[in-house]
Each structure stands twice: as structure tokens, then as C-alpha cells.
Amino acid sequence: MKTGYVELARAQQERWQAAYASDPRLHGAEPSQAARWTTRLFAAAGIDDVLELGAGQGRDALYFARQGFSVHATDFSETALDQLRLAAQREGLDDRVTAALHDVRDPLPPADGTVNSVYANQLLSMALSRDELRGLVAEIRRVLRPGGLFVYTAWSTDDASVACGIDHGDDLFEQNGFAVRYFDRELVDELAEGWEFGAADACTEGPEPRRLWRVTQAKPA
């Protein structure tokens, strides 16, 4: 049952759908810095398949596939996933990219311990309550095999835009109709409890540029 920001999350889903419908390259055509970094990490760990959450139009999923990974991309925007599937077909990557509608406030579909890696670029900063975030990270831990890797990025409280826009409380702000949660180090550390903690690196992304956390954690073997 969804118990967090129910109305806000519903409005966010519509906001994302509309944004993707009006701009087929909302986040640009290039992969994120985080995806480039993560392909190197996963390849070095001998991982060749990725479950991507909040994949949007698939700039990173397509990049993973171009690098030879198999990717299962999920998002709660069917519009974005249709665009992703079409782009994968056009590039001849559809044998390596699958896409499915999934709201991360719901349990993850995979069975326990069956997934090698999970990647989520800027998804954890969406309109999720702290309980939903904890539940999501527990679900990711459940589906990963022992030793499996989870890499995510989230907006940092060090970003210049922190505390701008409509304040929904609890470090969640709405700017231009998009909700963003800013992560401080305490939240990063809390979400790493029970994991083997790899690193939490401060990094930047995009033209502004945005200040993000890039976090790597492993399910204990």
C-alpha cells in the first residue's frame, strides 16, 4: 500500500508523463556521468546485466546496452518507456534492452537473490517518503544476489537549489512542478545500513551543474 506522498506522487507521475511527451530528449541524448562511471565499475566486477529503476527515456539504459550489458529498465512513465523501446529498436539494441512499467513504491518483481546489479540515477530523489525510501532500498537488497551491487545518485543538500521552490517538508521541494528530495550524508549513511558500503562520492551532473551523491553499496556476501 502506498502511504507516503500519495497525491503528490500521482501529480508527479502526470508531470513526468507530460514532460516526456513534449520533449523526447528531456534529459539529453548523452548518458549521465554516473552511467559512464557505473559501466566501468560493473564491468570490473564481472557484471553484465543491470536492473535500472527510474530509467526515464533510457539515455543510460541505451548506453549500458551499447557497452554490451543486458538491461531491464523500469519507470512509472509509460510514455518514457515507449520512447526507450523505440530508441532501442532503432539502434538494434532491443535484444539487450527490456522495459517495464513499475512504480518503485510497489515491491520489485524479481525473486529474492536473483539480480546482479541495480542502478538508479536520480530516482531516489523523487517524491518518496523516507519510509518508502527505506522500503525501496530493502527491496533492492532482497532482489540482489549476495555480493550484488547497487549504485544510485541523489541530489545533495550541497546543491545551490536546495530549499528553493514549494516546501513539502522533510527536505522535499517542488521546482517547476518537479519534486526533489535533497540527501544529506546522514540519509546516505542510513540507507547503507546492513550493506557493505562502498563509497558516497560528491559529483556534479548536467549543465547547471547539479551537485549529487553517487553511492555504491553491495549486498553482503
Ligand SMILES: C[S@@+](CC[C@H](N)C(=O)[O-])C[C@H]1O[C@@H](n2cnc3c(N)ncnc32)[C@H](O)[C@@H]1O
Ligand atoms: C530525474 S528523472 C531521471 C531519469 C533517468 N534516470 C535519467 O537519468 O535520464 C527521474 C525518473 O524517475 C521516475 N520516477 C519518479 N518517481 C517514480 C516512482 N515512484 N516509480 C518509478 N519511477 C519513478 C520519473 O518518471 C523519471 O523518469
